[in-house]
Amino acid sequence: MLTKMGIAAKKASRFLATATTEQKDNALNEIAKGLINDTENILLANEKDIKNGKENGLSDSLLDRLALTVNRIEDISKGVLEIIELTDPVGKIDAEFTRPNGLSIKKVRVPMGVIGIIYEARPNVTADAATLCLKAGNAVILRGGKEAINSNIAIAQSIRASLKRAGFPEDCVCLITDTTRESSNALMRLNKYLDVLIPRGGAGLIRAVVENSSVPVIETGSGNCHLYVDKFADKNKAVDIVFNAKTSRVSVCNAAETLLIHKDIASDILPLIKTKLDEKNVEIRGCETTCKILGEDIIPATDEDFATEFLDYIISVKVVDSLCEAIDHITKYSTGHSECIITECPDRANKFTANIDSAAVYVNASTRFTDGGEFGFGAEIGISTQKLHARGPMGINELTSFKYIINGQGQVR
Amino acid sequence: MLTKMGIAAKKASRFLATATTEQKDNALNEIAKGLINDTENILLANEKDIKNGKENGLSDSLLDRLALTVNRIEDISKGVLEIIELTDPVGKIDAEFTRPNGLSIKKVRVPMGVIGIIYEARPNVTADAATLCLKAGNAVILRGGKEAINSNIAIAQSIRASLKRAGFPEDCVCLITDTTRESSNALMRLNKYLDVLIPRGGAGLIRAVVENSSVPVIETGSGNCHLYVDKFADKNKAVDIVFNAKTSRVSVCNAAETLLIHKDIASDILPLIKTKLDEKNVEIRGCETTCKILGEDIIPATDEDFATEFLDYIISVKVVDSLCEAIDHITKYSTGHSECIITECPDRANKFTANIDSAAVYVNASTRFTDGGEFGFGAEIGISTQKLHARGPMGINELTSFKYIINGQGQVR
Numbered sequence: 001m002l003t004k005m006g007i008a009a010k011k012a013s014r015f016l017a018t019a020t021t022e023q024k025d026n027a028l029n030e031i032a033k034g035l036i037n038d039t040e041n042i043l044l045a046n047e048k049d050i051k052n053g054k055e056n057g058l059s060d061s062l063l064d065r066l067a068l069t070v071n072r073i074e075d076i077s078k079g080v081l082e083i084i085e086l087t088d089p090v091g092k093i094d095a096e097f098t099r100p101n102g103l104s105i106k107k108v109r110v111p112m113g114v115i116g117i118i119y120e121a122r123p124n125v126t127a128d129a130a131t132l133c134l135k136a137g138n139a140v141i142l143r144g145g146k147e148a149i150n151s152n153i154a155i156a157q158s159i160r161a162s163l164k165r166a167g168f169p170e171d172c173v174c175l176i177t178d179t180t181r182e183s184s185n186a187l188m189r190l191n192k193y194l195d196v197l198i199p200r201g202g203a204g205l206i207r208a209v210v211e212n213s214s215v216p217v218i219e220t221g222s223g224n225c226h227l228y229v230d231k232f233a234d235k236n237k238a239v240d241i242v243f244n245a246k247t248s249r250v251s252v253c254n255a256a257e258t259l260l261i262h263k264d265i266a267s268d269i270l271p272l273i274k275t276k277l278d279e280k281n282v283e284i285r286g287c288e289t290t291c292k293i294l295g296e297d298i299i300p301a302t303d304e305d306f307a308t309e310f311l312d313y314i315i316s317v318k319v320v321d322s323l324c325e326a327i328d329h330i331t332k333y334s335t336g337h338s339e340c341i342i343t344e345c346p347d348r349a350n351k352f353t354a355n356i357d358s359a360a361v362y363v364n365a366s367t368r369f370t371d372g373g374e375f376g377f378g379a380e381i382g383i384s385t386q387k388l389h390a391r392g393p394m395g396i397n398e399l400t401s402f403k404y405i406i407n408g409q410g411q412v413r
Numbered sequence: 414m415l416t417k418m419g420i421a422a423k424k425a426s427r428f429l430a431t432a433t434t435e436q437k438d439n440a441l442n443e444i445a446k447g448l449i450n451d452t453e454n455i456l457l458a459n460e461k462d463i464k465n466g467k468e469n470g471l472s473d474s475l476l477d478r479l480a481l482t483v484n485r486i487e488d489i490s491k492g493v494l495e496i497i498e499l500t501d502p503v504g505k506i507d508a509e510f511t512r513p514n515g516l517s518i519k520k521v522r523v524p525m526g527v528i529g530i531i532y533e534a535r536p537n538v539t540a541d542a543a544t545l546c547l548k549a550g551n552a553v554i555l556r557g558g559k560e561a562i563n564s565n566i567a568i569a570q571s572i573r574a575s576l577k578r579a580g581f582p583e584d585c586v587c588l589i590t591d592t593t594r595e596s597s598n599a600l601m602r603l604n605k606y607l608d609v610l611i612p613r614g615g616a617g618l619i620r621a622v623v624e625n626s627s628v629p630v631i632e633t634g635s636g637n638c639h640l641y642v643d644k645f646a647d648k649n650k651a652v653d654i655v656f657n658a659k660t661s662r663v664s665v666c667n668a669a670e671t672l673l674i675h676k677d678i679a680s681d682i683l684p685l686i687k688t689k690l691d692e693k694n695v696e697i698r699g700c701e702t703t704c705k706i707l708g709e710d711i712i713p714a715t716d717e718d719f720a721t722e723f724l725d726y727i728i729s730v731k732v733v734d735s736l737c738e739a740i741d742h743i744t745k746y747s748t749g750h751s752e753c754i755i756t757e758c759p760d761r762a763n764k765f766t767a768n769i770d771s772a773a774v775y776v777n778a779s780t781r782f783t784d785g786g787e788f789g790f791g792a793e794i795g796i797s798t799q800k801l802h803a804r805g806p807m808g809i810n811e812l813t814s815f816k817y818i819i820n821g822q823g824q825v826r
Binding site for chain 1: 526625649661788789
């Protein structure tokens with residue numbers, strides 16, 4: 001069954017590869033309108049998912065992610081209109097040169113082809129991911145979670161009907177309706193038709209895709225982010241950044257999970273930080289020195305704490321002897337997402353940015369800025385934590401590849 | 414055992430990440446000299462491999478690939494000196510911008526980290542790949558074939574001794590001496606320490622790595638390359654390009670394997686092409702029409718022939734009704750490496766280059782130009798036939814990643 005879908009998506013991707021920006025924007029416009037027109041249908045489907053979710057004992061936060069409302073569908077539709085505003089990367093010439101033998105070589109941006117997305121409970125991803133891929137000229141095969149299957153089917157049907165109205169092959173957007181493990185495993189082996197596979201979701205999903213996929217994967221979203229408060233830190237900046245990076249939204253990958261602090265200023269600054277974090281009842285798990293400074297109610301941190309992405313109102317804290325110790329700690333525990341040094345000393349800032357091997361390395365700013373919108377890229381498909389192809393926020397440009405077009409006059413070698 | 418090597422290589426990669434171009438060039442210079450000084454040792458080791466190879470019945474062509482001589486070692490050493498001449502991509506700023514909130518964001522080239530290379534019988538790869546990776550600031554874990562193990566050990570020892578003399582950690586270049594299948598399988602699962610894995614060798618090796626690796630892979634080298642002679646082709650160019658692309662070196666991935674020819678000129682040009690190919694005794698496997706035009710001694714082509722990368726003096730030939738049929742045929746059978754149209758009509762050339770989804774798409778030039786040197790990139794690590802990260806000839810730039818360095822003044826979100 002998946003082979004048939006693969007063939008159909010590949011065929012649609014050939015249409016998309018030469019579609020003009022105007023054609024694609026027109027289709028996106030149809031999709032945005034279609035989602036509004038189909039609101040009733042989509043909400044009915046979503047009600048079924050919510051009912052099933054409640055029966056199956058989904059947590060309140062999962063039910064909240066799953067739930068659609070008239071307003072949320074309007075937001076999804078607006079998101080599609082915003083994608084129209086993004087510059088189409090396809091056709092951009094990245095490089096152009098002529099060789100001594102007269103061959104003229106152009107490096108031209110082209111779509112990836114067919115992109116697979118495996119995701120969990122949020123039905124908005126169905127529209128967000130599909131339309132971003134579409135603008136970059138890609139067909140997409142979506143495999144969402146079983147919790148949202150009725151909503152996903154309704155949204156995908158709406159999108160496919162709009163594509164048809166716009167004169168596009170419906171198979172530009174394909175949804176796998178089988179939500180068993182077999183279907184995601186089959187997708188991970190669809191090398192013949194799939195050019196890349198992007199998992200969006202929790203650590204377990206991402207690990208499963210990385211372990212099992214023979215299709216090239218872009219690993220996203222796992223963020224054990226660190227803040228290091230250097231001995232030359234500005235106190236106010238330190239307190240503000242720690243508070244913001246930890247508490248402004250705890251469930252996201254760019255939230256901070258560990259605070260490292262230089263021994264020379266730890267007893268000065270740690271109490272200030274604690275007072276601030278107390279406003280949000282953040283639990284501190286500290287090293288021995290931290291516990292000494294902050295008192296008895298601090299929970300001792302374990303090695304496992306330092307390796308954990310809490311995604312919660314919890315932070316692990318370690319006092320370090322030196323910048324080097326901070327760098328070593330981060331190198332050992334980081335997932336390569338975002339790390340920050342807070343210091344007023346440019347040399348120490350440079351040493352930190354040169355030695356930390358993460359997608360985004362900050363000096364005196366919150367790790368929460370690692371985000372496609374905040375970087376000015378517009379809509380993003382995820383945050384890559386691997387080094388191949390894309391690193392950090394992946395926008396529309398990262399959903400393209402390139403090819404070389406070589407013009408000759410009969411040259412042979 | 415591999416975990417230990419992974420830890421050591423990762424540690425060495427941290428040294429390399431901040432090594433200056435001058436330091437790296439100095440180390441490469443030591444390596445080039447060292448290989449010359451160690452020629453006797455390397456040749457003694459190579460003799461063992463040749464002796465074992467003969468006992469194990471290796472083919473003459475494999476024995477030739479395996480054999481080292483004083484001259485070949487000089488060539489390898491010269492190759493290392495040429496890498497010194499390449500521009501160091503590390504530290505290059507790909508983009509730099511300031512956000513409305515004052516955050517200054519720089520996108521900076523950095524090394525990949527640790528690169529794994531799995532390869533077969535050519536011992537020169539041990540030095541070529543290691544030194545190209547090194548110049549890009551990467552540590553490397555090499556896993557060569559058992560046929561060349563003694564030569565590989567001698568070359569790696571020489572390189573590691575030179576690294577030490579240059580003040581570099583020896584573990585910048587690690588060689589796996591266990592040549593069982595277990596060691597390559599373990600390498601494919603070394604996600605914690607390996608940033609990318611590049612297989613270099615035959616189709617079987619590459620397929621095995623793609624199927625089994627959880628480390629990100631760059632697929633290289635499989636080339637079922639097509640030539641399409643359009644109805645508006647220049648006869649002389651057609652004959653020259655077909656002859657060159659098929660016969661100048663049959664064993665390489667950029668050699669042509671299938672000739673497609675428009676029906677309107679097939680009976681004119683096919684006999685000329687056959688006469689030329691006869692000079693090198695190329696076997697033609699033709700479609701029905703081809704057999705009619707060229708006579709009874711032409712072997713009928715099967716579907717399997719069109720799917721085969723012969724790497725030999727064999728070419729499959731098909732007469733097509735239209736440019737569209739040529740594009741469809743290529744889309745079905747191509748491995749995405751290199752394809753060429755021979756035509757004097759710019760519109761038809763543009764249609765071909767827009768619709769063919771391969772790394773290199775040629776107009777009126779031999780597919781044999783798909784090569785790092787021919788593209789002006791210098792030494793290459795392979796030809797990527799996937800769309801993620803790198804496509805086509807992969808030079809030193811493709812052995813790097815990037816990171817974002819963000820400078821703030823205390824910004825929070």
